[in-house]
Amino acid sequence: MSTAASTAAPERIDAPTAARLAVLAAATFVYVTFEVFPIGLIHDIAADLEVGVGQVGLLVSGYAVVAGAVTIPAVALAARVSRGSALVVSLLVLLGAELLTATATDFATMVAGRVAAALTHGVLWSLIAPAAATMVPRERVGTATAAVFGGSSLAAIMGSPGTTFVGELIGWRATALLLAVVTAAVTLALVWALRPPLPVDPVVPPGARARRAEPAGGSGTVDWPAVLTLCAVAVVLVVAHFLSYTYFALIVAEVTGAPGSVTVLLAVFGIAGAVGTYLMGRHNDRAPRRAAQVTMAAFTAGVGLLALSLVPAPAAVSWAALGVAVAVWGGAFAAAGPVFQTGVMRLAGAQADRASSVYVTGFQVGIAGGSGIGAALLGHSVGVLPPVSAVLAGAVLIAVLVRRPVPDS
Template sequence: MTIVKPVMPTRAWTPRIALQLAVLAAAAFVYVTAEMVPVGALPAIASDLRVSEAVVGTLLASYALVAAIATMPLVRLTASWPRRRTLMVTLVCLTASQLISALAPNFAVLAGGRVLCALTHGLMWSVIAPIGARLVPATHTGRATTAIYAGTTLALVVGNPVTAAMSELWGWRQAVAVVTVAAAAVTTAAWISLPPMPLSDDEVDAVRAHGRHHRHRGLMTLSALTLIGVTGHFISYTFIVVIIRDVIGVRGPHLAWLLAGFGIAGLTAMALMARPSDRRPKASVVGCLAALVTAFAVLAALAGAHTWGVATIAVGAAAIIVWGAASTAMAPILQAAVMRSAPDDPDGASGLYVTAFQIGIMAGSLLGGLCYEQAGLPTMIGASAVLVAVALAGAAATRGLVATTR
C-alpha cells in the first residue's frame, strides 16, 4: 500500500511552520553544542579524568570519523521510517549520550557516550534539512534550510562560549548536564510540534537504492566539491585561535570578540543569502567560495609577512569576518543544492553530503595539524586557499551543477 504524502502548505511561512523550523534549528543548536563541548572544556576534562589534553583532543577527530562511517548505513536502515521518528531517535541518542558523558567515571565511558552521539549525528543531518524542506513549498527550500542552519551558527556564537564558561565556573560535568536538559527539552518539542511525515513506497525505494547515487553525476560532483572545500576550510579553522593570535596579533579579550565577530558575520550572511540561494544557487556557491579564497590568501600573505601593527590588525580582522560570513553561508546553500539534485531521494542525497562533510572535517583537522607542525602557519593557510580555489574552479566550470527551483 502506498502512503500518501502530506499536502504541501499553500502559504510559505505560516506561524506554525515558523515554529517547526525553530524547533529544528534548536535541535541543530544542541547537537552542535554537544559536539563541540570538549573544545571549551578540554583542560577541565583532562584534569578531572587524569588524561592528557592531547588525548581529550582526539574526541573531535574520532567523532567525525564515526559519523562519516555510520551515516549512509543508518540512512538506509531507517529508510521506511516516518521522518519524525528518525529525528526522534537521533535526539534520544543525543540526550542519552550527554547523560552518560556527564556521569562518566573515566575517559573510556566519556568516549563511549560520545560515540553514541556521533553514530546518529550524520543521520540527524541527513533528515533534518529534508524535514524542513517538506514543510515549505519547493521555492523556499533554501530559506528553510538556512533557518535550520542558523541553529548551527548560534551554537558556535553562543552555545560553545557558554558551555566553556560554565566549565570554568561550575565544572565540565555541570556544563554537559545543562546540555542534557536542553536536549531533552528539544526532543519533547520535536515530538509535539512536528508531523509524522511518513514516506511513500516510492520514496522508501529511492532511499534504499541510495547506492545508485554514484551514477548521479551532479550529486557526486557536489559531494566531491563539498569534501574539498570543507577540508580546505578546516585545515585553518582548526587553528583559528592560533591564526588570530600569531598572524593578526590579537590576544586576550579582543581575540574572543573577533571570534564572536566570525560567528555574527556568519549569521548575517546566512540571512542575506537565504533568498539568493533559492533564486541563483550556483552564483551563491561560487561567490562564497571566491570570498573564502580571498580571505585565506590575505591571511596567508599576512602570515608570511611576519609584521604586526594597526594595518595588519585591520586587514586581518576583515579577512576573519569575510571567512566567517562565506563559510557559514555556504553550508545551507550546498545542502539545499544537494537536495534539489536528487528530488526523488533528498534524505539519501543529504546523507551522502553529510558523509562528505564529516570526512572533510576529519581530513582538514588532520592535515591542518600536520601542516602547522611541519611547515608553519603560512603554508597551512596557503593549503586552505589552494583547496578552496580547486573547489571554486570546479563549481564555476561545471554546467548544470546546481538546479534552480522557482
C-alpha cells in the same frame, strides 16, 4: 514556465511553519554544541578524569571519524521508519550521550558517550534539511534550509562559548547535565513540530523499499553523477576550511602575537556566519547557482586575505586584514552549507535523504582530512596553512564557475 510564474513572489512562510523550522534549528544547535563540548573545557575534563589533554582532544576528532564512517549505513537503517521517528530517536540518543557525559567518572565512559552521539549525528544532519523542505513550497526550500543551518551558526556564537562560560561556573559535569535538560526540551518540541500537517511517512516494513516524503516540487529522478560531483566539490571546500580553522588560535597568535584575541575573533567568525546564512538563504531560493558562485568567491577572498594578513606589516594593518578576513571567511563558509545542501536535495528529488547522507559523510571526511593535512603542514610553519587553504578555495571557485555543480532550480 511562464514569465509571470517565474517572476512571481515566492509564497511566504507562515508563523506556525516558522516555529517548526525554529525547532529543527534548535535540534542542530544542541547537536553541534555537544559535538564541540570538550573544546572549551578540555583542561578541566583532562584534570578531572586524570588523562592527557591530547586524549580529550581525540574526543572531538574521533567523533568526526565515527560520524563519517557510519552515516550512510545509519541513514539506510533509519529509512525503515519514518523520517520524524528517526529524527526524534537521534535526539534521544544525544540525550543519553549527554547523561553519560554528565555522570562519567572515567575516560572510557566519556568515549562511550561521544561514540553514541556520533552514531546518530549523520542521521540527524542527513534528514533535518529534507524534513524542513517538506514544510515549505519549493520556492522557499533554500530559506528553510538556511533557517535550519542557523542553529549550527548559533552554536558557534553561543553554544561552545556558552558551555565554556557555564562550565567555569558550575563544572563541566553540571554543564553537560544542563545541556541534557535543553536537549530533552528540544526533543519534546520536535515531536510537536513533526506532527501533522507536516506529511508523515508511513513505517516501512523491513525489506520493503523506503519511500520518503519528497521535498516540495522534487522529482523522482536522481542525477547521481551530478550529486557526487557536488559532494566532491563540497569535500574540497570543507578540507580548505578546516585545514586552517582547526588551528585558528595558532594563526591568530602568529598574526597578532596576542592569544587573548582568539575569543573575540571567534565571536566575529560566528556572528558573520549567522549573517551570511541569513542573507544567502534568500538568494539561494531566487538564484541558487549565482548564490554558490558569490559564496565561493567570498570564501576564496576571505582565506586569501587571511594568508595576506601573515605578511609582515604594521600591526594596525595586520589586525585590520585579519579582522576582515575572519568576517568574510566565516560568513561565506556558513552560507556555503545551506547552498550546497539545498543543491544536493534539488538534484536528488525523492531520494534527498540518501543523497544527504552522502553529503554529510563527505563533510565529515573533509573535517578529518583538513585537520590531518593541517597537522602535517604545521611541521613546516603555521604560516603555510592559510595559503594552502586559499589555493584549495580557488580550485572550488573555479569548479563552481566552470562545472556549475549547483543546479539553478
